[in-house]
Amino acid sequence: MGLLPTPQAVAATVDAYNAAIGRAAKQEGATLVDLHLNDAQINQHPEWLSADGFHPSEQGYVVIAKLFEDAYRRAA
Numbered sequence: 001m002g003l004l005p006t007p008q009a010v011a012a013t014v015d016a017y018n019a020a021i022g023r024a025a026k027q028e029g030a031t032l033v034d035l036h037l038n039d040a041q042i043n044q045h046p047e048w049l050s051a052d053g054f055h056p057s058e059q060g061y062v063v064i065a066k067l068f069e070d071a072y073r074r075a076a
Contacts, residue, residue, distance in 0.1 A: 010054070033071045035064060 005013075018036050025032040042048065048060035056064060 031071050031075045033068050035067065 014036065018034070022032055024030075045059075045063075048057060048063055049055070050057045050060070
């Protein structure tokens with residue numbers, strides 16, 4: 001069984017991934033839907049996360065869908 005990455009390593013990887021997506025979206029003129037919720041929101045809504053503490057729960061996916069809907073409406 002392999003070792004799990006530290007929370008700091010996961011955060012650094014997510015930040016690098018988000019930065020790359022942001023650059024690509026800007027270059028393509030695409031609308032970026034930022035799913036990187038701040039810790040305060042997540043701490044207030046632990047039900048948004050699945051048992052693994054990383055992936056969304058069913059409620060989390062509802063929140064994500066709403067973010068996409070809002071971005072779509074702003075861009076239309």
